[in-house]
Amino acid sequence: MKYIDIVTGPQKASAIIQGCMRMPSLSKEEAAKVIKTAYECGINFFDHATCYGAGDAEVRFAQAFPLTGLKREDIYIQSKTGIYPDRQEFDWTKEAILSAVDGILSRLKVEYLDTLLLHRPDLLFDPEEVAEAFDKLESEGKVRHFGVSNLMPMQIELLKKCVKQPLVINQVQLSLEQSQLIDQELYMNNKTTDMSFMRDGSALDYCRLKDITIQAWSPLQVGMFKGTFIDNPEFPALNKALEELAQREGVSKTAIAIAWILRHPAKMQAIIGTMNPDHIKDVCDATKVNLSHHDWYELYLASGKFLP
Template sequence: MKTLNVKNGPQNVSTIIQGCMRMPELSVDRAAQVIQNAVDHGINYFDNATCYTQGEAEKRFGDGWKQTGISRDKIIVQTKVGLEFPRDEFDWTKENILTNVDESLARMHTDYLDVLLLHRPDLIFDPEEVAAAFDELHQSGKVRHFGVSNVPPMQFELLKKFVKQPLVFNQLQLSLDQSQLIDQDLYINDKTTEMSINRDGGLLNYSRLNDVTIQAWSPLQYGKFEGSFIDSPKFPELNATLEELGNKYGVSKAAIAVAWILRHPAHMQAIVGTMNPEHLSDVVPAQEVNLTHHEWYQLYLAAGKFLP
């Protein structure tokens, strides 16, 4: 597995992340198998969140990980805090961040998080409260690195003004279908298409300029949560191109779709949430595929984009 060294962040992290959102569907034994399978495939990075089935995903991961016997220093454990669905609010207050982290550590049977992300913007967050929480977590050794999820550039800048620790990740939606991060530069000033609308304030370029590693969630999905485009009859041209390139490189269509993300010079990671070991085996070879410049554009256009 190829790895990344994140500037001011964790080192030798896998380019593919095992997402744990669906882990509550599994028994502890099956969760342990999923974790072991990921590690056996060279994946050392695991993503979670306090809101995933109200902490059950973290608990199932923690119980499964303990059963594997894998040493704590062999894996990167990341979770996200701030989404409080039972209260119908997003909450980045100091008290909530600190409480969430303590609960996460207990559920996952670990003394520290390698990475903590703030999960979607709290619309009335106080950056000084966030900074105070991060200071306490960092100084206590409970959290080693920090970042955000689904946060636009100016909120990122506001956080940076007060937070002492580097913010090194932003977790964002990106796939061949949901490629808004990439589209906007191409269609600049083009009033004939909605793809020219700047919806995120130039977040991709901002991230590259500020050494922020993007973690792409739902890399095989279309729409927001509508399903996978792999083998979907809604995407005949894309699937034909994925199959053509899959045959060329000897990998699955899913691996080619993820390789398209990893080919971008922003050096992103891709979060794969499957709980099926065979599906993960299909995707992992993505990090060994080096798509050509032409093949990257071939896939982009097959996904329904056009050159202006």
């Protein structure tokens, strides 16, 4: 496993994060095996959100964790708040944030979160209210570090106008197929392709400048939730390139796809969502792979991109 020191955040955090969104479908024994397998593979970072199973993912994690033999201080636990599917809105009000964290801690049966992320932008957010909530959570020892998810640079800047705590993480979608985070600067000022459209406000470069760690969600996905590109007949060139590198490195195609993200000099983390222990082991082989500069571009082009 590779580890990164998140600037002013968690130290020696695993480059691969175990996402827990699908954990409600498991028994507590099965969930414990997922947690233990991930940890034995070197993963020490676990990602939750209040909207994952309407909180059931956190409940199942709490039921399973005592069966693993691990201690709370052995791992980093992260959760996100702000999405309320039941009422079809995003909410970053002070009351909502504070109530959400109390619920998270109760469901997880822990005294603190290592990181709390604001999950997608509330279009009515008041940075002063967020700041008040963060100050209270920090002073009460309920949250150690703060961050965001799916935010553009100017939204982060607006938050920072009032929030005094460093925003150490921005969790965004990134995969070989969904590479808009990287694409735009390549096609800058190019009227011949819509890949020149700026969709994220240069979030990647901004986060690198501001020492904000990118966490890549859905690193194997097509679109938002259309399944994986691995062994997908709609991506023959990409799967051929993945297979060639997988054979060369003695790992799975999935591991190569994750290694492509980890090869980027931004020192990102990749979030995996599988609940299959064998798949977890396969994915973690990504940290054993050292893709060359050429390898990285070969995969990028095989995914359907082109050099202008």
